[in-house]
Each structure stands twice: as C-alpha cells, then as structure tokens.
Amino acid sequence: MGGAEGGAGLASGLVGGEELLDCNGSAAVNTGFGHHPTKSDLHDGVNHGVGRPLTFKGAKLEVTYSGSRTQNLQNSKLYNEVEFGFRDQRRFLNGGNPAYCDEQFPNPFRGLAPLEGTTWYESANLSRAQLLRPYPQYGAKTELMRNEGGSWYNSVQTSLTIRNNWTNLLANYTFANKVERNGFLDPLRDVMQQGLASFDKPHRLVISLVKPIPLGEERVDGGLGC
Numbered sequence: 001m002g003g004a005e006g007g008a009g010l011a012s013g014l015v016g017g018e019e020l021l022d023c024n025g026s027a028a029v030n031t032g033f034g035h036h037p038t039k040s041d042l043h044d045g046v047n048h049g050v051g052r053p054l055t056f057k058g059a060k061l062e063v064t065y066s067g068s069r070t071q072n073l074q075n076s077k078l079y080n081e082v083e084f085g086f087r088d089q090r091r092f093l094n095g096g097n098p099a100y101c102d103e104q105f106p107n108p109f110r111g112l113a114p115l116e117g118t119t120w121y122e123s124a125n126l127s128r129a130q131l132l133r134p135y136p137q138y139g140a141k142t143e144l145m146r147n148e149g150g151s152w153y154n155s156v157q158t159s160l161t162i163r164n165n166w167t168n169l170l171a172n173y174t175f176a177n178k179v180e181r182n183g184f185l186d187p188l189r190d191v192m193q194q195g196l197a198s199f200d201k202p203h204r205l206v207i208s209l210v211k212p213i214p215l216g217e218e219r220v221d222g223g224l225g226c
Contacts, residue, residue: 032076032142039147042071049157058164064157073149075182075192079141082132084188090129101129109137148192149182168210176202 049064081087089096104125115121120137130136155176162169178201181194 032144033079034143034145038074038145039072041073044069051159056162059160059162062159062161064159066153066155066157068151068153070151072147073151073182074144075146075149075184077143077146077148077184078187079143080133080135080138081140081188082129084186086129086132087188101127103128105131149180151181151197152179153177166212170208172204172206174204176200176204 045066045068047064047066049062051060051062053060086101088094090098090101092098104127107120107123107126108131109115109120109126110122110124112121115137120126126136130139133139153176155174157172157174160169160171178197178199179194180197181192183193185191185193
C-alpha cells in the first residue's frame with residue numbers, strides 16, 4: 001500500500017473502501033488494518049544428488065543438495081509513526097531526550113464527535129510525539145497481511161548404506177542453513193529483519209543399525225532365519 005492510498009484511508013477512516021474497525025467496532029481506536037490484495041506464497045525447491053557403490057561389500061554412498069526458496073510470506077509493519085529524525089531525538093544514545101517528545105500541547109481533537117469514546121475526545125493535551133504523527137488523530141497502527149517476507153533453505157545431505165548378510169547400517173548426516181526475512185528492524189527506513197530461523201538446525205546425524213542375533217533354532221549363516 002502506497003503512502004497516498006494508505007494516508008487517504010487513515011484520514012477518512014477507510015482503507016480500500018472498508019471501515020477500519022477494532023475488536024470493539026470503533027473506527028477511531030483501531031490498532032491494525034489489512035493490506036489488500038494479499039498474495040499467495042511462492043515456493044520453489046530443487047534437489048540434485050549423486051551416488052556410487054563403495055569398495056566395501058554392500059556399501060553405497062549418496063550425496064544430495066536440497067534447497068528451497070519461499071517468497072511473499074505474510075508480515076506486518078508499524079504504520080503512522082513519527083519520522084526517524086524526530087524519533088532519534090527521543091533516544092539518549094543519539095543525543096536526544098524523551099522529555100522533548102513527551103511535552104504536552106493543547107489537544108486539537110478534544111470534543112470532536114467522530115472521536116467520542118477515545119482519549120483524543122477527552123484529553124486536554126497530547127504529547128508532541130503524538131501530534132507529529134502523519135495522522136495524529138490515530139495512535140500507532142500495524143499494517144497486516146503484507147507480503148514482503150521470505151525464507152531460504154540450503155542443505156547438503158549424505159547417506160551411507162551398508163547391506164549384507166550380517167548387518168544393515170544406515171547413516172544420514174545433514175548440514176543445513178535456514179534463513180528467514182520477516183518483520184522490521186526499522187520500519188521507518190524499511191530495514192527488515194533477516195537472519196537464521198529460530199528452528200535452524202545446522203547439523204543432524206541419524207544412525208540406524210539392524211543386526212541378526214545368532215540365537216534361536218532356525219538360523220541361517222549364523223543369524224536368525226527370516
């Protein structure tokens with residue numbers, strides 16, 4: 001949603017022809033709105049592998065690359081925020097002072113009928129930070145159902161198989177990397193969060209072994225008959 005489209009919607013209480021409503025059904029105190037139209041996730045995957053028998057009897061080694069790319073993942077973004085130059089004045093680390101932003105001024109929306117039942121209708125004063133929002137008659141908003149997220153998965157998978165008369169061994173090792181881009185580190189500068197996924201597992205080793213036990217009345221070559 002572009003700034004002009006979104007701005008006109010917030011100013012009139014409408015976005016895309018639909019009234020902005022929160023859980024209480026109030027157009028003045030909503031906290032989020034949808035981004036229309038939404039897009040479906042796009043997912044692409046690729047697998048390439050090679051395998052060959054080893055000199056050891058019944059042994060085989062396989063190496064496979066497996067990867068995937070996903071685009072248009074849904075995310076959200078803060079909307080109706082003060083511009084970043086003013087925002088930095090609120091931070092001591094940037095040489096600012098929160099008291100400057102919290103200074104109170106007469107509320108120009110007090111008593112306006114469309115805002116009845118909200119803080120804007122009743123409060124005598126509003127902070128400088130609130131009055132400097134693009135649409136000061138609203139608080140912070142969250143734009144939902146944006147499609148800017150993505151994920152990337154890359155892995156190398158190795159498989160060693162040994163099958164013969166006395167053992168059945170399967171060993172799998174996966175070296176993988178899962179990266180996600182979702183949410184914003186700085187919504188004013190459009191800097192998104194991108195890094196390792198919370199469920200990223202770079203190493204995974206699985207070993208299974210099936211071996212006959214030389215016990216029982218019916219035995220074949222020292223193992224149990226099957």
